[in-house]
């Protein structure tokens with residue numbers, strides 16, 4: 136019961152923030168000839184149902200919302216697409232280790248160097264987290280994998296974070312479900328059910344549209360608090376790439392030390408929300424949902440697709456309202472992705488060289504401690520920026536200028552380290 140009250144307080148804080156931010160919303164930059172989607176959705180105060188009343192099985196809504204339910208089940212599809220996949224995103228199943236062999240060296244010392252697959256649909260979230268060989272610190276991992284997480288949270292309180300993953304997951308049946316974004320009210324409201332995001336929201340300067348918040352519950356950078364096991368969003372300083380880095384630096388935080396250079400590194404997760412924020416489309420208040428879950432027409436009925444997938448499979452519906460030339464906009468999107476992907480590979484080549492030269496230098500000669508530390512700092516900065524772009528799932532599309540800038544900076548840090556190493560010879 137205590138938790139439910141806590142929730143109320145969090146929501147009141149959110150509502151308070153809403154009032155403040157609407158008062159001082161910044162002037163939107165005028166973009167020529169285009170209009171944002173008509174109306175903005177609001178996140179309401181959420182009443183958390185009692186655990187026994189929570190409707191966590193999506194099938195419950197099958198008869199009431201047959202088309203939405205059916206579209207939601209399409210997140211189980213792999214390869215069965217009506218529109219061609221783009222070359223860089225949306226391909227399944229794909230193994231990053233094969234595609235980008237450099238990451239075996241860059242992620243040496245953590246699970247991602249042994250197993251790393253491209254994300255699949257929401258249907259598989261629970262199954263995939265159970266099956267991954269990567270280690271799981273605790274039941275917190277379930278926060279982004281099942282519609283039953285809030286139920287567990289209300290039942291166990293904060294003890295949940297530390298509970299054994301494998302034991303806890305025994306009792307969990309459903310993957311991401313309607314409950315995740317709507318609680319018991321699909322069709323009426325978007326609800327935030329991820330505790331970490333409800334807290335994260337209070338740190339944002341501007342409240343994102345509801346169709347972005349629903350996704351930012353999970354498509355964000357996060358880490359597990361070392362003491363409590365809680366999922367935390369590192370947003371105290373802001374959500375820009377360097378602001379998140381500063382947050383980690385201030386806490387002396389690192390996910391692991393690179394076994395060959397000793398560098399304390401940050402492993403970035405999937406920062407779609409942070410990357411997207413501030414992009415051309417975001418500044419027009421277009422939400423994740425507008426592109427990824429557009430209104431579609433089938434059998435004479437119009438409904439909101441719940442097939443969260445690559446928007447390039449529904450360009451007419453997702454982009455057509457503003458970009459009339461469907462073919463052209465796909466090409467333009469893929470050009471951006473190709474450019475960012477090439478830059479990403481180029482930076483990863485530099486990082487491999489840096490790691491190898493640095494490791495060799497450590498083996499071969501004695502370097503001043505402060506030089507070693509400088510090299511480690513440069514390595515950390517460069518690899519963090521590269522990783523931020525590498526693991527962001529749109530291959531740069533969500534915000535090409537932010538991705539480009541991060542990779543440019545990564546290059547500079549890596550080059551500085553290589554120059555410093557060369558001086559040591």
Ligand code: HEC
Nearest residue numbers: 221224225350354407408411416422423426445447528529
């Ligand atoms: C302006 C349209 C647009 C918006 C808004 C948008 N995306 Fe995307 N997103 C795309 C495109 C285009 C791709 C690349 C798809 C591809 O390569 O096939 C993509 C890719 C992705 C992918 C990888 C998909 C895959 O199949 O591999 C994820 C995950 C994703 N976006 C999540 C989000 C989230 C979360 C938000 C909001 C923070 C968001 N997107 C906002 C257009 C958009």
Ligand code: HEC
Nearest residue numbers: 193196200204207312313316321322324325346349424439
């Ligand atoms: C990942 C988040 C997410 C999940 C999961 C989800 N929805 Fe939605 N849903 C949204 C968003 C965002 C909207 C648009 C905002 C709104 O209308 O409140 C929406 C809208 C709706 C609507 C209103 C339709 C419209 O015209 O906008 C219905 C009905 C609905 N969802 C039913 C469901 C059902 C049933 C399920 C489970 C099978 C489900 N949703 C799962 C995010 C989600």
Ligand code: HEC
Nearest residue numbers: 254255256259260263279280349350352353423427443444
């Ligand atoms: C409860 C957490 C959660 C929420 C909320 C969520 N996602 Fe996801 N999403 C995931 C996970 C986890 C995966 C990867 C699943 C896997 O690989 O098994 C994923 C994968 C995806 C993919 C890749 C699908 C594919 O077939 O390539 C897209 C696109 C996506 N999400 C978009 C969205 C959008 C858009 C929203 C908001 C409407 C959203 N997600 C909300 C957790 C979430």
Ligand code: HEC
Nearest residue numbers: 166169170171172415421426446453454457464467468535
């Ligand atoms: C509500 C209107 C709107 C929607 C919906 C929309 N866009 Fe845009 N988009 C714009 C505007 C405005 C610009 C900036 C002016 C321009 O370059 O045309 C833009 C720019 C772009 C650019 C150039 C961006 C850059 O970084 O240089 C690409 C590529 C793009 N959009 C792709 C897409 C795709 C793909 C979709 C659908 C998944 C989409 N857009 C949906 C309005 C929209």
